[in-house]
Amino acid sequence: MPKPVLDSVHVYPVKSVAGSAPGEALVEPWGLAEDRRWTLVDSSAKVVTQRQQPRLALTRAEPLTGGGIRLTAPGQAPLTVAVPDPVDTVVTDVFGDKVEAVPAGEAVDAWFSDYLGAQVRLVHLDDPAVRRPMDPKFARPGETVHFGDAMPLLVAALASLDALNSLIAQGDHPDDGPLPMNRFRPNVVVDGTAPWAEDDWTRVVIGEVAFRVTKPCGRCVITTTDQRTAERGKEPLRTLARHRRFGDRLVFGQYLVPERTGVIRVGDAVTVG
Numbered sequence: 001m002p003k004p005v006l007d008s009v010h011v012y013p014v015k016s017v018a019g020s021a022p023g024e025a026l027v028e029p030w031g032l033a034e035d036r037r038w039t040l041v042d043s044s045a046k047v048v049t050q051r052q053q054p055r056l057a058l059t060r061a062e063p064l065t066g067g068g069i070r071l072t073a074p075g076q077a078p079l080t081v082a083v084p085d086p087v088d089t090v091v092t093d094v095f096g097d098k099v100e101a102v103p104a105g106e107a108v109d110a111w112f113s114d115y116l117g118a119q120v121r122l123v124h125l126d127d128p129a130v131r132r133p134m135d136p137k138f139a140r141p142g143e144t145v146h147f148g149d150a151m152p153l154l155v156a157a158l159a160s161l162d163a164l165n166s167l168i169a170q171g172d173h174p175d176d177g178p179l180p181m182n183r184f185r186p187n188v189v190v191d192g193t194a195p196w197a198e199d200d201w202t203r204v205v206i207g208e209v210a211f212r213v214t215k216p217c218g219r220c221v222i223t224t225t226d227q228r229t230a231e232r233g234k235e236p237l238r239t240l241a242r243h244r245r246f247g248d249r250l251v252f253g254q255y256l257v258p259e260r261t262g263v264i265r266v267g268d269a270v271t272v273g
Contacts, residue, residue, distance in 0.1 A: 004270035006206050007158055007191040008181075013069045014061040014122070015039040015147045016049035018227065024265040027209050027258050030128040030144045031152035032187055034063040037128070038104070039094070039147040040112060040120045046093040047147070050222045053116050054230045071108070073115050081108045086126040094147060099132045101125055134257070138214040143257065151214055151255035155204060156186035163195035164252065168239050176235040182227045183236065184219070184252055190270050197272070198254045207268035211256035218249030 012019035015036045026033040038061070040048040050056045059073040067083040081104055089100040101123035103109075108122045125131055125147055134143045135150065145152050161181055168177035181189060188206065190198075201213045219240060224232045240250035 001194065002192040004190050004192040004272065006188060006264060006266055006268040006270055008189045008266060009264060010185070010187050010189070011035045011063060012061070012185065013038055013063045014059075014071075015047065016051075016053075016056045016222070017071075018057065018060040020062060024263055026263050027153075027261050028128070029152075029258055029261060031146045031148060031258075034067065035187065036147040037067070037125045038069065038122060039092070039101070039125075040122055041090075041092050042121075043119050044093070045090060047095065048120050050225055051220060053118070054225045054232060055116060057225055057227045057230045059112075059115070071111065076111060076115050079108060079111050081105070081122070083126075084124055089126075090121075090123060092123055094132070095149065097132055099125070099147075101131070138255075138257070140257075150217075151257060153187040153211065153256040153258070154185070154217055154253050155188045155190060155198065155211075155213075155256050156181060156184055156253040157193045157195070157198050158189060158191045159193050159195045160198065160252065164236060164239060164244075167243050168235055171239055171242075173234065173238075176233055176238075179236055180227075183223045183225070184217075185222070186253055188256075188264070192270075193272070199251075201254060201272045203273045204256060205271040206264045207262070209262040209264050210259040212259055214255045214257055216246060216249065216251040217253040217255055218246075219252050223252070 009025045010021050011032050013034050042048050062070040069081050071079045084102045084104050086102045092099050092101050104122040112120050128146050134145045165178035204211045244251045
Protein backbone atom coordinates (compact mmCIF):
# COMPACT_ATOMS: atom_id res chain seq x y z
CA MET A 1 0.00 0.00 0.00
CA PRO A 2 1.33 3.48 -0.81
CA LYS A 3 2.31 5.76 2.05
CA PRO A 4 -0.42 8.18 3.15
CA VAL A 5 -0.27 11.71 1.78
CA LEU A 6 -2.34 14.87 2.09
CA ASP A 7 -4.63 14.82 -0.94
CA SER A 8 -6.44 18.14 -0.42
CA VAL A 9 -7.04 21.01 2.00
CA HIS A 10 -10.38 22.79 2.42
CA VAL A 11 -11.15 26.13 4.06
CA TYR A 12 -14.70 27.33 4.71
CA PRO A 13 -14.59 31.01 5.75
CA VAL A 14 -18.35 31.11 6.48
CA LYS A 15 -19.85 28.21 8.37
CA SER A 16 -22.04 26.02 6.09
CA VAL A 17 -21.09 28.01 2.98
CA ALA A 18 -18.90 26.62 0.20
CA GLY A 19 -15.24 27.47 0.57
CA SER A 20 -12.01 26.90 -1.32
CA ALA A 21 -9.33 24.23 -1.73
CA PRO A 22 -5.94 25.94 -1.51
CA GLY A 23 -2.72 24.08 -2.07
CA GLU A 24 -1.58 24.91 1.43
CA ALA A 25 -2.93 26.35 4.66
CA LEU A 26 -1.64 27.74 7.93
CA VAL A 27 -2.64 25.69 10.96
CA GLU A 28 -3.52 27.88 13.93
CA PRO A 29 -4.32 26.58 17.44
CA TRP A 30 -8.09 26.78 16.78
CA GLY A 31 -8.07 25.48 13.19
CA LEU A 32 -6.97 26.44 9.70
CA ALA A 33 -6.39 30.14 9.09
CA GLU A 34 -9.61 31.82 7.83
CA ASP A 35 -11.66 28.68 8.44
CA ARG A 36 -15.15 29.23 9.93
CA ARG A 37 -14.42 32.67 11.29
CA TRP A 38 -17.86 33.85 10.11
CA THR A 39 -21.33 32.42 10.68
CA LEU A 40 -24.96 33.29 10.09
CA VAL A 41 -27.39 33.61 12.99
CA ASP A 42 -31.16 34.02 13.10
CA SER A 43 -33.27 36.63 14.91
CA SER A 44 -32.68 34.84 18.22
CA ALA A 45 -28.92 34.73 17.59
CA LYS A 46 -28.85 30.96 17.02
CA VAL A 47 -26.46 29.70 14.40
CA VAL A 48 -27.92 29.04 10.93
CA THR A 49 -26.48 26.25 8.79
CA GLN A 50 -27.44 24.04 5.85
CA ARG A 51 -29.51 22.06 8.34
CA GLN A 52 -32.11 24.84 8.18
CA GLN A 53 -31.08 26.44 4.88
CA PRO A 54 -29.79 23.92 2.33
CA ARG A 55 -29.43 26.72 -0.28
CA LEU A 56 -26.37 27.88 1.63
CA ALA A 57 -24.61 25.11 -0.32
CA LEU A 58 -24.89 27.27 -3.43
CA THR A 59 -23.20 30.28 -1.85
CA ARG A 60 -19.44 30.63 -1.84
CA ALA A 61 -17.07 32.58 0.37
CA GLU A 62 -13.60 33.39 -0.92
CA PRO A 63 -11.07 34.45 1.72
CA LEU A 64 -9.34 37.76 1.06
CA THR A 65 -6.11 39.22 2.34
CA GLY A 66 -6.68 40.73 5.74
CA GLY A 67 -9.46 38.36 6.75
CA GLY A 68 -12.31 39.72 4.62
CA ILE A 69 -14.42 37.61 2.29
CA ARG A 70 -15.96 37.83 -1.17
CA LEU A 71 -19.45 36.30 -1.36
CA THR A 72 -21.24 34.91 -4.41
CA ALA A 73 -24.62 33.21 -4.78
CA PRO A 74 -27.10 32.51 -7.60
CA GLY A 75 -29.06 35.63 -8.48
CA GLN A 76 -27.05 37.84 -6.15
CA ALA A 77 -24.44 40.44 -7.04
CA PRO A 78 -21.03 39.52 -5.60
CA LEU A 79 -20.34 41.23 -2.30
CA THR A 80 -17.05 41.98 -0.56
CA VAL A 81 -17.19 42.06 3.24
CA ALA A 82 -14.38 43.55 5.30
CA VAL A 83 -13.55 42.41 8.81
CA PRO A 84 -15.75 44.57 11.05
CA ASP A 85 -14.27 46.71 13.79
CA PRO A 86 -14.77 44.93 17.14
CA VAL A 87 -16.56 47.89 18.70
CA ASP A 88 -19.73 46.04 19.64
CA THR A 89 -20.38 42.32 20.05
CA VAL A 90 -23.47 40.16 20.20
CA VAL A 91 -23.86 36.90 22.08
CA THR A 92 -24.53 34.08 19.63
CA ASP A 93 -25.72 30.54 20.31
CA VAL A 94 -23.52 27.96 18.58
CA PHE A 95 -25.19 24.67 19.49
CA GLY A 96 -25.52 25.74 23.09
CA ASP A 97 -22.17 27.53 23.34
CA LYS A 98 -22.60 31.23 24.08
CA VAL A 99 -20.05 32.99 21.87
CA GLU A 100 -19.45 36.71 21.53
CA ALA A 101 -19.06 37.81 17.92
CA VAL A 102 -18.95 41.03 15.93
CA PRO A 103 -21.83 41.95 13.58
CA ALA A 104 -20.69 42.19 9.97
CA GLY A 105 -23.14 44.97 9.02
CA GLU A 106 -26.51 45.68 7.50
CA ALA A 107 -25.41 45.37 3.87
CA VAL A 108 -24.33 41.74 4.15
CA ASP A 109 -27.28 40.92 6.42
CA ALA A 110 -29.61 42.16 3.68
CA TRP A 111 -27.65 40.22 1.04
CA PHE A 112 -28.05 36.90 2.84
CA SER A 113 -31.61 37.60 4.00
CA ASP A 114 -32.71 38.39 0.45
CA TYR A 115 -31.07 35.24 -0.87
CA LEU A 116 -32.47 32.92 1.79
CA GLY A 117 -35.88 34.56 2.18
CA ALA A 118 -35.35 34.70 5.94
CA GLN A 119 -33.95 37.27 8.33
CA VAL A 120 -30.36 36.40 9.19
CA ARG A 121 -27.24 38.23 10.33
CA LEU A 122 -23.60 37.55 9.57
CA VAL A 123 -21.17 37.74 12.48
CA HIS A 124 -17.40 37.49 12.74
CA LEU A 125 -15.26 35.74 15.34
CA ASP A 126 -12.75 38.47 16.08
CA ASP A 127 -10.58 36.69 18.67
CA PRO A 128 -10.66 32.89 18.39
CA ALA A 129 -7.98 32.60 21.06
CA VAL A 130 -10.49 33.48 23.79
CA ARG A 131 -14.05 33.54 22.44
CA ARG A 132 -15.02 29.85 22.39
CA PRO A 133 -13.39 27.26 24.64
CA MET A 134 -13.44 23.71 23.35
CA ASP A 135 -15.58 21.03 24.95
CA PRO A 136 -13.71 20.30 28.22
CA LYS A 137 -14.21 16.57 27.72
CA PHE A 138 -11.76 16.72 24.83
CA ALA A 139 -9.77 19.91 25.45
CA ARG A 140 -6.53 20.69 27.16
CA PRO A 141 -6.31 23.89 29.21
CA GLY A 142 -6.72 27.02 27.09
CA GLU A 143 -7.74 25.28 23.86
CA THR A 144 -10.35 27.09 21.79
CA VAL A 145 -12.21 26.55 18.54
CA HIS A 146 -13.73 28.67 15.78
CA PHE A 147 -17.39 28.46 14.64
CA GLY A 148 -17.02 24.79 13.65
CA ASP A 149 -19.47 22.26 15.02
CA ALA A 150 -17.09 20.85 17.62
CA MET A 151 -13.36 20.73 16.95
CA PRO A 152 -10.72 22.69 15.01
CA LEU A 153 -10.30 20.33 12.03
CA LEU A 154 -11.99 17.36 10.39
CA VAL A 155 -10.00 14.69 8.57
CA ALA A 156 -11.45 12.22 6.07
CA ALA A 157 -9.88 9.43 4.03
CA LEU A 158 -10.42 8.81 0.32
CA ALA A 159 -10.35 5.05 0.90
CA SER A 160 -13.22 5.34 3.36
CA LEU A 161 -15.26 7.35 0.87
CA ASP A 162 -14.61 4.64 -1.75
CA ALA A 163 -15.73 2.00 0.75
CA LEU A 164 -18.87 3.94 1.58
CA ASN A 165 -19.72 4.37 -2.09
CA SER A 166 -19.25 0.62 -2.58
CA LEU A 167 -21.73 -0.02 0.22
CA ILE A 168 -24.21 2.39 -1.38
CA ALA A 169 -23.79 0.59 -4.73
CA GLN A 170 -24.54 -2.73 -3.04
CA GLY A 171 -27.66 -1.41 -1.32
CA ASP A 172 -31.28 -1.12 -2.39
CA HIS A 173 -30.76 2.25 -4.11
CA PRO A 174 -27.44 2.06 -5.96
CA ASP A 175 -28.31 5.02 -8.16
CA ASP A 176 -28.08 7.30 -5.12
CA GLY A 177 -24.30 7.08 -5.34
CA PRO A 178 -21.46 7.58 -5.72
CA LEU A 179 -21.13 10.61 -3.46
CA PRO A 180 -18.32 13.18 -3.63
CA MET A 181 -16.19 14.13 -0.63
CA ASN A 182 -17.74 17.60 -0.47
CA ARG A 183 -20.83 16.09 1.20
CA PHE A 184 -18.71 15.74 4.35
CA ARG A 185 -17.01 19.17 4.35
CA PRO A 186 -13.61 17.98 5.65
CA ASN A 187 -10.63 20.26 6.20
CA VAL A 188 -8.00 17.70 5.26
CA VAL A 189 -8.36 14.65 3.03
CA VAL A 190 -5.83 11.83 3.19
CA ASP A 191 -4.98 9.36 0.43
CA GLY A 192 -3.12 6.06 0.72
CA THR A 193 -4.80 4.50 3.76
CA ALA A 194 -6.94 1.42 4.24
CA PRO A 195 -10.72 1.97 4.41
CA TRP A 196 -11.84 3.10 7.86
CA ALA A 197 -8.26 3.08 9.17
CA GLU A 198 -8.95 6.46 10.77
CA ASP A 199 -11.16 4.74 13.35
CA ASP A 200 -8.00 3.63 15.14
CA TRP A 201 -5.92 6.78 14.81
CA THR A 202 -4.91 8.67 17.95
CA ARG A 203 -2.38 11.04 16.40
CA VAL A 204 -1.79 12.41 12.90
CA VAL A 205 1.27 14.26 11.60
CA ILE A 206 0.89 16.14 8.30
CA GLY A 207 4.25 17.38 7.07
CA GLU A 208 5.69 18.85 10.26
CA VAL A 209 2.38 19.67 11.97
CA ALA A 210 1.03 17.24 14.55
CA PHE A 211 -2.59 16.76 15.60
CA ARG A 212 -4.28 14.59 18.17
CA VAL A 213 -7.43 12.71 17.20
CA THR A 214 -10.24 13.47 19.65
CA LYS A 215 -13.40 11.70 18.50
CA PRO A 216 -15.33 10.45 15.44
CA CYS A 217 -17.55 12.88 13.59
CA GLY A 218 -21.24 12.06 13.90
CA ARG A 219 -22.96 13.05 10.67
CA CYS A 220 -26.16 15.05 10.16
CA VAL A 221 -28.63 15.92 7.40
CA ILE A 222 -26.13 18.25 5.72
CA THR A 223 -24.41 15.18 4.24
CA THR A 224 -27.61 14.38 2.33
CA THR A 225 -27.52 17.78 0.60
CA ASP A 226 -26.13 17.86 -2.94
CA GLN A 227 -23.61 20.70 -2.75
CA ARG A 228 -24.15 21.54 -6.42
CA THR A 229 -27.96 21.72 -6.39
CA ALA A 230 -28.97 22.05 -2.70
CA GLU A 231 -31.37 19.11 -3.18
CA ARG A 232 -31.61 16.52 -0.43
CA GLY A 233 -31.72 12.75 -0.65
CA LYS A 234 -31.33 9.76 1.65
CA GLU A 235 -27.63 9.07 1.30
CA PRO A 236 -25.20 8.75 2.95
CA LEU A 237 -27.19 8.60 6.20
CA ARG A 238 -29.18 5.55 5.09
CA THR A 239 -26.01 3.54 4.44
CA LEU A 240 -24.12 4.95 7.43
CA ALA A 241 -27.03 3.85 9.63
CA ARG A 242 -26.57 0.27 8.42
CA HIS A 243 -22.80 0.06 8.49
CA ARG A 244 -21.27 2.93 10.49
CA ARG A 245 -23.42 3.34 13.58
CA PHE A 246 -21.46 3.89 16.78
CA GLY A 247 -23.92 4.29 19.64
CA ASP A 248 -26.27 7.06 18.57
CA ARG A 249 -23.88 8.49 15.96
CA LEU A 250 -23.50 7.76 12.25
CA VAL A 251 -19.78 8.21 11.75
CA PHE A 252 -17.62 9.42 8.89
CA GLY A 253 -14.32 11.18 9.56
CA GLN A 254 -12.43 12.12 12.71
CA TYR A 255 -11.90 15.39 14.55
CA LEU A 256 -8.39 16.78 15.01
CA VAL A 257 -6.85 19.29 17.42
CA PRO A 258 -3.49 20.88 16.50
CA GLU A 259 -0.60 20.13 18.83
CA ARG A 260 1.47 22.83 17.19
CA THR A 261 1.11 25.40 14.43
CA GLY A 262 2.65 25.45 10.97
CA VAL A 263 1.85 25.14 7.28
CA ILE A 264 0.43 22.00 5.67
CA ARG A 265 0.66 21.45 1.92
CA VAL A 266 -1.00 19.12 -0.57
CA GLY A 267 1.42 16.23 -1.12
CA ASP A 268 2.78 16.31 2.43
CA ALA A 269 3.52 12.94 3.97
CA VAL A 270 0.98 11.85 6.56
CA THR A 271 2.03 9.74 9.53
CA VAL A 272 -0.63 8.16 11.72
CA GLY A 273 -0.47 6.45 15.06
